Amino acid sequence: xxxxxxxxxxxxxxxxxxxxxxxxxxxxxxxxxxxxxxxxxxxxxxxxxxxxxxxxxxxxxxxxxxxxxxxxxxxxxxxxxxxxxxxxxxxxxxxxxxxxxxxxxxxxxxxxxxxxxxxxxxxxxxxxxxxxxxxxxxxxxxxxxxxxxxxxxxxxxxxxxxxxxxxxxxxxxxxxx
Amino acid sequence: xxxxxxxxxxxxxxxxxxxxxxxxxxxxxxxxxxxxxxxxxxxxxxxxxxxxxxxxxxxxxxxxxxxxxxxxxxxxxxxxxxxxxxxxxxxxxxxxxxxxxxxxxxxxxxxxxxxxxxxxxxxxxxxxxxxxxxxxxxxxxxxxxxxxxxxxxxxxxxxxxxxxxxxxxxxxxxxxxxxxxxxxxxxxxxxxxxxxxxxxxxxxxxxxxxxxxxxxxxxxxxxxxxxxxxxxxxxxxxxxxxxxxxxxxxxxxxxxxxxxxxxxxxxxxxxxxxxxxxxxxxxxxxxxxxxxxxxxxxxxxxxxxxxxxxxxxxxxxxxxxxxxxxxxxxxxxxxxxxxxxxxxxxxxxxxxxxxxxxxxxxxxxxxxxxxxxxxxxxxxxxxxxxxxxxxxxxxxxxxxxxxxxxxxxxxxxxxxxxxxxxxxxxxxxxxxxxxx
Numbered sequence: 001x002x003x004x005x006x007x008x009x010x011x012x013x014x015x016x017x018x019x020x021x022x023x024x025x026x027x028x029x030x031x032x033x034x035x036x037x038x039x040x041x042x043x044x045x046x047x048x049x050x051x052x053x054x055x056x057x058x059x060x061x062x063x064x065x066x067x068x069x070x071x072x073x074x075x076x077x078x079x080x081x082x083x084x085x086x087x088x089x090x091x092x093x094x095x096x097x098x099x100x101x102x103x104x105x106x107x108x109x110x111x112x113x114x115x116x117x118x119x120x121x122x123x124x125x126x127x128x129x130x131x132x133x134x135x136x137x138x139x140x141x142x143x144x145x146x147x148x149x150x151x152x153x154x155x156x157x158x159x160x161x162x163x164x165x166x167x168x169x170x171x172x173x174x175x176x177x
Numbered sequence: 178x179x180x181x182x183x184x185x186x187x188x189x190x191x192x193x194x195x196x197x198x199x200x201x202x203x204x205x206x207x208x209x210x211x212x213x214x215x216x217x218x219x220x221x222x223x224x225x226x227x228x229x230x231x232x233x234x235x236x237x238x239x240x241x242x243x244x245x246x247x248x249x250x251x252x253x254x255x256x257x258x259x260x261x262x263x264x265x266x267x268x269x270x271x272x273x274x275x276x277x278x279x280x281x282x283x284x285x286x287x288x289x290x291x292x293x294x295x296x297x298x299x300x301x302x303x304x305x306x307x308x309x310x311x312x313x314x315x316x317x318x319x320x321x322x323x324x325x326x327x328x329x330x331x332x333x334x335x336x337x338x339x340x341x342x343x344x345x346x347x348x349x350x351x352x353x354x355x356x357x358x359x360x361x362x363x364x365x366x367x368x369x370x371x372x373x374x375x376x377x378x379x380x381x382x383x384x385x386x387x388x389x390x391x392x393x394x395x396x397x398x399x400x401x402x403x404x405x406x407x408x409x410x411x412x413x414x415x416x417x418x419x420x421x422x423x424x425x426x427x428x429x430x431x432x433x434x435x436x437x438x439x440x441x442x443x444x445x446x447x448x449x450x451x452x453x454x455x456x457x458x459x460x461x462x463x464x465x466x467x468x469x470x471x472x473x474x475x476x477x478x479x480x481x482x483x484x485x486x487x488x489x490x491x492x493x494x495x496x497x498x499x500x501x502x503x504x505x506x507x508x509x510x511x512x513x514x515x516x517x518x519x520x521x522x523x524x525x526x527x528x529x530x531x532x533x534x535x536x537x538x539x540x541x542x543x544x545x546x547x548x549x550x551x552x553x554x555x556x557x558x559x560x561x562x563x564x565x566x567x568x569x570x571x572x573x574x575x576x577x578x579x580x581x582x583x584x585x586x587x588x589x590x591x592x593x594x595x596x597x598x599x600x601x602x603x604x605x606x607x608x609x610x611x612x613x
Binding site for chain 1: 380382383398422423427440442445446471484490511512515555557576602
């Protein structure tokens with residue numbers, strides 16, 4: 001529960017940065033709000049009913065926004081980003097490029113089969129592949145770090161393809177999450 | 178009433194204690210499947226004086242030899258244990274089928290020291306007046322080192338009767354995982370005396386013994402990413418020797434113990450570097466835009482084997498240990514990883530995938546011939562015994578990680594399992610020297 005106000009604060013700040021041209025208008029709005037507030041405060045302690053703020057304000061958390069999708073999945077032995085994940089990676093690229101203060105960890109993972117050390121390197125190659133695409137989209141190196149967890153942190157625990165396919169992936173983990 | 182309750186409680190207590198003792202003693206239980214087609218029959222007589230100590234030495238020796246799969250242990254019940262060579266009635270032992278007889282006296286000395294006087298007697302030759310002694314040693318030891326002494330006796334018997342050195346007096350390192358608790362443990366080669374040397378809530382992988390057996394290098398994720406540490410076993414102190422941007426992993430000791438090969442992803446992909454064992458003097462060895470990992474030094478220190486996907490699939494390569502041109506060594510199949518030089522340098526063990534199954538295989542350097550040694554599905558992390566006779570590896574049974582071992586000819590197989598833990602990432606250490 002305590003996290004929500006923090007998110008609101010961060011996203012409001014991010015929004016303010018991203019929408020610099022509208023700053024002059026914002027000044028006028030502040031005046032309006034003050035007037036409204038003055039009109040209501042003399043009475044009892046009333047509060048306006050707010051819409052469910054988190055989903056509508058934070059695009060990273062909005063289930064209707066592609067930015068809430070955080071995983072790229074891979075074929076076995078492969079580190080190629082499949083066509084169906086291009087839109088997801090591009091959306092994160094645009095978000096990061098237009099929010100230069102946002103930072104992301106790209107965590108590569110592998111399924112349990114084969115060598116742990118090779119899987120650590122394979123996870124790194126997967127994460128680094130996503131990093132390179134983001135770089136082409138204008139994301140600065142300082143905004144992202146590609147790391148690997150190899151096969152050590154499986155999302156699904158069974159010993160068959162239904163789990164393995166979930167464990168071959170790169171996750172977007174934003175700073176502060 | 179009171180006495181009944183007391184009895185009940187003492188039974189429960191006894192049960193709890195015995196379970197605890199069992200856990201402490203045999204943290205890893207070893208089960209043998211298969212054996213050599215021609216086993217050497219040997220008799221181990223009860224050692225005179227061994228009953229004064231909790232560990233029965235002759236039993237430890239017998240268990241070691243039996244586990245190797247190369248020996249047939251002769252039943253000694255009904256035979257009078259000889260105390261001196263003159264007691265040995267060679268004909269009686271030969272009639273039992275033994276080709277050799279081991280006997281020993283365990284003698285307490287002043288100041289807590291113990292002498293184990295051990296002899297190995299030839300029980301085949303009857304043409305000579307006196308029994309022929311194949312080996313005779315007086316082994317100074319202490320109560321704390323008695324198990325080690327028993328393993329050294331088993332090594333002497335192994336060498337005298339097979340012609341190859343034994344590897345019972347050695348230790349193994351491995352990782353256990355129970356829930357989210359990961360432990361780096363060290364145990365004797367028979368699974369006894371297991372001790373945890375490092376515990377973490379995050380994964381631990383790739384333990385590697387220093388050639389003198391005093392240190393372990395390993396990779397731990399407790400700082401949220403893989404970092405290479407070297408830990409001194411006697412003090413428990415550990416030092417981060419490779420902690421660069423990105424991943425740090427796959428430590429391998431040079432045979433002289435002065436250098437480590439490590440894998441770093443500081444330039445993007447996993448690449449192989451060497452450094453001094455204290456982390457100084459970093460030098461990049463591979464320079465590719467591919468995966469280069471799992472370095473392993475040749476016994477003479479001149480070469481490194483490693484895994485690379487530079488040819489489109491993971492295969493095994495060899496390059497000089499100062500860097501330079503790499504030569505591809507594996508060509509069968511699309512997944513060959515984790516190469517490890519045999520102690521004599523004539524072959525290497527690795528993991529080969531075929532038909533979706535991961536198996537332990539050995540390739541000869543001269544002939545290039547590959548022998549697949551196992552028939553499991555998910556084998557990993559092969560590690561040679563210091564005598565090159567067995568290969569310890571990790572595999573999976575009923576959804577759980579277990580350790581297993583296979584002889585280098587594929588005939589003898591062992592399974593090692595721990596209670597209620599996943600066990601993985603085994604590394605077989607060097608032979609232990611006696612410290613009387």
